[in-house]
Amino acid sequence: MAFLDEPMAEEIKADLRYLNLLANQYPTIDAASTEIINLQAILNLPKGTEHFLTDIHGEYEPFIHVLKNASGVIKRKIEDIFGISLRNCEKKTLATLIYYPEQKLEHILKEEDNIDDWYRITLYRLVEILRHVTSKYTRSKVRKALPKDFSYIIEELLHEQPEREDKEEYYDEIIQTIINIDRAKEFIIAISKLIQRLVIDRLHVLGDIYDRGPGAHIILDTLMDYHSVDIQWGNHDILWMGAAAGSEVCIANVLRIQARYANLDTIEDGYGINMLPLATFALDFYKNDTCTNFKPKFDTEKEYTMKEIQLISKMHKAIAVIQFKLEGEIIKRRPEFNMAHRMILNNIDFEKGTIDLYGKTYKLNDTNFPTIDPKNPYALTKEEKDLVDKLKSSFINSEKLQKHITFLFAKGSMYLIYNSNLLFHGCVPLNEDGTIRKIKIGNKEFKGRSLLDEFETYAREGYFHHSNPKAKLYGMDMMWYLWTGSNSPLFGKDKMTTFERYFIDDKTCHKEEKNAYYKLRDDENMCNLVLEDFGLDPSSTHIINGHVPVEKKNGESPIKAGGKLLVIDGGFSRAYQSKTGMAGYTLIYNSFGLQLVSHEPFKSIDTAIKEETDILSTMVILEKVVERKRVGDTDVGDELKKQIKDLKLLLSAYRKGLIKEKR
Known part of the structure; x- marks a missing residue:
């Protein structure tokens, strides 16, 4: 045939x-x-819609809202379907209902005089939106997504045609019966969540879920329940992955950052890790120290008492000093990391209160180091060793943390190639001349794709290789290197000047030089070189990154190299928003092309529900295809x-x- x-x-x-x-x-x-x-x-069929987010940094409320509104996709579908037939206030109410059905229904039930009439009108509208959303999927795929309790009814409503005379009464009777038997509330919740579920086919998270904001654990819980997601690890993620594996230096870094942003609730309440040993240690050794330079940054709305601030400051300094000591141990243990220049404690003159760095002497703004032995500055005291052991045990035995990190390994990777896009968090290390830098690991050299593959192998060994302690230790050390090393594709700078920022006022020594990749992001030839190294056709592919926030308020564009490279970190984290002048970029890739969405700061979920305020988002169409992309044009189509x-x-x-x- x-x-x-x-x-x-x-x-x-x-x-x-x-x-x-x-x-x-x-x-x-x-x-x-x-x-x-x-x-x-x-x-x-038309290709499914992909949604790209990055650098969430624990900001769970705006993250959840952007996830629920699909970066404005749901609002645009409401506009497409109802246009001028609904007032703007009705469209806003409908959108908010779809985002937060349980909470919004509570308000509506208190305010509506004729709730049955409202139910009937709303159900018709929601079914119409759902019919529109499901039009690009097979019945089989939709059927698998249907909520169990209402699957038969929803399927009947989706595929019946109420405008046909012989079906009109049947259709109306279904809607009326749902209301009569007091199931309208549950049905509206089910349909709203189904619309959220089907409007996005796949979610891509380009790293840095952790640190700064108050709810990384809430974000991970949400992602674990999401229907289709992949994650490209960021340097903050790899740090937590190393901490969960038992890396003492990664644990110290995690705790320092959480203390820096007054965010220890994530550690204690989110992951059940006991902070009492660190608090007790800090009070014992830094009792009379004001720890001025270690006062936390407040990016959350939680209020702290002066006593709480003083305690967090002492804990912050205590764990920072332990971190510097533990980093020295790795640097000595791994000379191949080429980080001897970061053995900073050796350069302190404890009598003069100065430090020699890179040929210059700086005055220290804090000279109280009660746990440092000037003759052996990297040696942990007995009390520090005991504290580190307790903290390590807590991290390893946190059931929820281990569940989240296992998920990051299962759904995550150093990079992803998906539907003609190359996704990674930070950079591909380059030389100043634009060539791809070769990095020696062991007796072999790696660059570009092979380097990222090698780093990923070590990260997985650091977490999973329990049968070989030597390999596990090297993998854990490599995870720390990925957090801070000069050739780390997740970090992308020559050094991390943590010590200098705490102890030296002269800001000239705070500078961290970015890898040449960031200077060359507007160079189309560089982008083509990287894409070819990953085995991709430069004429039909893009690079999508996060990591370095785009400073929109200073005129910087997220679109680089004529659209070849897209940087979608615009400042989800409040810590960056004064610098970027916005609250993040997201990317939508549907059957019509690529759309970049910029977001204004988000107040709160409570405000969004009560006042029906959405994130103010602006869309830029990057590429619009002449012929609509089909499933056959995608990676799924190839399979x-x-x-x-x-x-x-x-x-x-x-x-x-x-x-x-x-x-």
């Missing part, structure tokens, strides 16, 4: 073992034929084409009698 384009019998015989296994799933000619027809039809080819082989094997049907 021409449709089958039957292969030679020799080709079938070569795959006979695999085809026999496939025959268990499709035991007859009819079954194989039906699946071929089904898959071929799917190839011609489906392989399945179709295999099924055609099976069909031919049945017809040639090489495999018998199992009727």
Whole structure:
């Protein structure tokens, strides 16, 4: 048959073992034929919508809102469907209801005089939106997403046509019965969540879920329940991954950052890690120290008493000093990391209160180091060792933390190639001349894609390699290097000047020089070089990054190299918003092309529900395709084409009698 384009019998015989296994799933000619027809039809559906976010940094409220409103996609669908037939206030109420159905219904039930009438009108509108949202999916895919309690009813409403006279009464009766039996509230919640679920086909998170904001654990809980997600690790994520693995230096860094942003609630309440040992240690050794330079930054609305601020400041300084000591241990243990220049404690003149750095002497603004032995500055005291042991045990035994980090390993990676886009958090290390930098690890050199692959292998060994303590320790040390090392693609700077920022007022020594990648992001040739190294066609692919916030208020554009590279870190974290002048970028990639969305600061979920305020978002269409992209044009489409080819082989094997049907 021409449709089958039957292969030679020799080709079938070569795959006979695999085809026999496939025959268990499709035991007859009819079954194989039906699946071929089904898959071929799917190839011609519009591609699903992809949603890109990055650098969330614990800001769970704006993250959850952007996730629920799909960066404005739901609002635009409401506009497309209802246009001028609804007032703006009605459209706002409808959008808010879809985002937060449980909470919004509470307000509506208190305010509406004729709730049955409101239910009826709202149900019709929600079904209309759902019908529009599901139009690009197969019935099978929609059916799998339907909530169990209402699956049959929703399917009936989706596929009936109420404008047809013979079906109008049937359709109306379904809606009226839902209201009469007092199930309208639950039904509205189910449909609203289904719209959220189906409006986005896949979510990409380009790293830095952790640190600064108050709710990284809430974000991870949300992502674990999301239907389709991948994560490209950021340097803040790898730090927490190292801490969960048991890396003492990563644990110290995590705690220092949490103290710096007055965010120890994430540690204690989010992950159940006891901070009493650190608090007790800090009060013992820094009792009379004001720890002025260690007062926390307040990026949350939580109010602290002066006593709480003083305690956090002491804890902050105590763990920072321990961090510097532990970092020195790794630097001595791993000379191949080439970080001897960061053995800073050796350069302190404790009598004069000065430090020598890079050929210059600086005055220290704080000379109280009660736990540092000037003759052996990197040695932990007995009390510090005991504290580190307790903290390490708490991190390793935090069930929720381990669950979240296991999820990051399962869904995450150093980079991802997906539908003609190359996704990674930070950079590909380059030389100043724009060539891809070669990094020696062990006896081999790696660069570009091979370097990121090698780093990922070490990170996984650092967490999972329990049977080989030596390999596990090296992997954990490598995770710390990925956090702070000069050739780390997740960090991308020559050094992390943490000590200098705390102890030296002269800001000239605070500077961290970025890798050449960041200077060359507007160079299309550089982008092409990187894409080719990852095996991609530069004429039809993009690089998508986060990590370095785009300073929109200073005129910087997130669109680099004529659209070849997109930087979508615009400041989700409040800590960055004064610098960026905005509250983050997100990216939408649907069947019509790429759309960049910029967001203004988000007040709160409570305000969004009560006042029906959405995040003020501005969309820029980056690329609009002439011909709408189909599933067949995607990575999923490539897999489906392989399945179709295999099924055609099976069909031919049945017809040639090489495999018998199992009727």
